Amino acid sequence: MTFHGGKHFKWIMAVGAVCLAASAAQAQMLDSDDIGGVVTSADGPEAGVWVIAETDDFDTRYAKIVVTDDEGRYVVPDLPDADYELWVRGYGLADSEKVAGRPGERHDLDAVIAPDAAVAAEVYPAIYWYAMMHLPTRSEVENIEGGLDFYQNMMRNNGCVGCHQLGQAATRTIPEAFQDMDSEAAWIRRVQSGQAGGQMIRQLASELAGIPFKYLADWTDRVAAGELPAEAPPRPSGLERNIVATVRDWATEKAYLHDLTTTDRRNPTVNAYGKIYGSPELSTDQFPILDPVANTDTSFLARPRDPDTPTTNDDPVVQPSPYWGDERIWDSQSNSHNPMIDQDGRVWYTARVRPPSDQPDFCLEGSDHPSAQVYPASRNAGRHLAVLDPETGDYTPIDTCFGTHHLHFDQDADNTLWTSGGNGVVGWLNTRMYLETGDEAASQGWAPLIADANGNGRLDDWVGPDEPLDPAKDRQIPGDYYAAMPSPVDGSVWGAIRSFPGSVVRLDPGDNPPATALSEVYNVPLPGYGPRGADIDLEGVVWVSLGSGHLGEFDRRKCRAALSGPEAAMGNHCPEGWTFHRYPGPGFPESPELSAESSYYSWVDQHNVTGLGDDVPMSTANLYDGVHALVDDDWVTMRIPYPLGFYAKGFEGRIDDPNAGWKGRGLWVTSGDRTPWLKEGGQGTRPLVVHFQARPDPLAH
Secondary structure, rough: OOOOOOOHHHHHHHHHHHHHHHHHHOOOOOOOOOEEEEEOOOOOOOOOOEEEEEEEOOOEEEEEEEEEOOOOEEEEOOOOOOOEEEEEEEOOOEEEEEEEEOOOOOOEEEOOOOHHHHHHEEEEEEHHHHHOOOOOOOOOOOOOHHHHHHHHHHHHHOOOHHHHOOOOOOOOOOOOHHHOOHHHHHHHHHHOOOHHHHHHHHHHHOOOOOOOOHHHHHHHHHHHHHOOOOOOOOOOOHHHHHEEEEEEEEOOOOOOOEEEEEEEOOEEEOOOOOEEEEOOOEEEEEEEEEEEOEEEEEEOOOOOOOOOOOHHHOOOOOOOOOOOOOOOOOOOOOOOOOOEEEOOOOOOEEEEEOOOOOOHHOOOOOOOHHHHHHHHOOOOOOOOOEEEEEOEEEEEEEEEOOOOOEEEEEEOOOOEEOOOOOOOEEEEEEEHHHHHHEEEEOOOEEEEEEEEEOOOOOOOOOOOOOOOOOOOOOOEEOOEEEEEEEOOOOOEEEEEEOOOOEEEEEEEEEOOOOOOOEEEEEEOOOOOOOEEEEEEEEOOOOEEEEOOOEEEEOOOOOOOOOOHHHHHHOOOOOOHHHHEEEEEOEEOOOOOOOOOOOOEEEEOOOOOOOOOOOOOOEEEEEEEEEEEEOOOOEEEEEOOOOOOOOOEEEEEEEEEOOOOHHHHHEEEEEOOOHHHHHHHOOOOOOOOOEEEEEOOOOOOO
């Protein structure tokens, strides 16, 4: 917005200041369900610090967190009737003494200036500690394909931080059980712990040649010797002070929650004030359900169709865990990854139905299924689909020829459900047909990712991704979709391919998929690399979390080269379509220009469910305890300062009441750390569900 004339501008600012002052005064006139007051320390009013109100009066954990305004004032709004403990946490402070309070009361709180830098740093986001770690020299990684960039991508995206938060108190220190070892040996032993030990040691010792152990050990040694982060984080400012966060928990202390769903992404008023459904990848077949109105959580048992489906309980404990010993805490046959609610409130899951090797005949060569005639699905599908009817409680497994990972509904009349993770194909389910007929074979389809390399505009015979181009043939694009994104613009379906340096791909189904399906590939150019979770906005622009510490933005409309033909089929033809947005936070000492942030997934707020604006792209802030939102090219970080160690995986927004302003909408996020006992509170604490809301000012209630 542009103002013309200094007097006009000053008048508007003066009126705005008067209105804000009046609003602040009114805000201190508390409602019967609010708690408010002023936070002061020996230095005076404390601006930009968190006030936490927590109660254990409900079945779930319940904590509501707000930020103080410029004058140290706070209002914790809309608290359910209960007894609360209130305290202050903030950068530069030590945690204050807890004060008892009830809704409707005013409590002025005494903040405590941190006695030293070490105490102050205890509540810094994990990224400030993680960024203390040194990177190897280029000569140390010269024998690893991709070199130092690949190393960083593995550590921050596809490796360690893809499953855990690194840098919180539990990971920047060595467990007591291993403290009789030297630090490097302790790290080698540590990553062999539990049922994921085989995966962890393989990535670090084999794929990265054991190099990380030296630097992990050096890092924890320096932390143990008292070294602190090189800089302090800034306190929340601007829109960040308007954020209200409500924290609950669900599932069990041994469950790993990957994702949640609250509504139909296409119409976020579906399931208003309704229950929230989670998917506990790897860990359990007790799928959790949270009631955010009653503050209760339950679960239902989700079983695959075939009782001989493998269970993760068969995964051995490589070495005893310092927390669970030899116990196999994971036991899941369904191994659900991602849920999504449809237009009628049904919940669809990516989940196992049967053993992976038992591909149905209609998937295979010789079948008359239209998709099998184009591309027989002979590769084993390790995960399939299922649907829950919340009204009846019926959970129905749905077999698929293709593997599944993430899923999204299209905006077509068939309510087509597109999936990622398809073993070289993109799979879909016509949910309208399936619900009408129950015919899972006829209702599904899949298409390989084939680029129009010969440029004739139709699907022809193709060469494989590792074969030389043939001027008469098309080319198969290597890899699988990690994220699947139906475009609201043109009927295409985009995906992010998780590789190095990686790419985004556009699938155009055509009139008769898969026979008419063609794809376009766009590789990520440096300085970006390592795409993972991604989403698409209302203009068709793709936003993707990158292992390079960026949010990647790809706009196909900017491409100047031809979008088909031999050059386009290789994917390097449109670097001008890419823009990179550096995530907040420090970088490693050897690469300060790149944020050390390790975002797992990105999501676009197409419907302004957060109140931060239409089409705002957001990313999981996995080392910042929350979510980053890119608002008008500025980052707004919604952080959970308590309990420390919140690690987001899946998130989406819901509008409960479109007429209730900020109170009727918000962002729902679940913690997805595979080791939830590493957060503040330790063993016995449960996975978290967070509701972020953005009010118009820090005192609105």
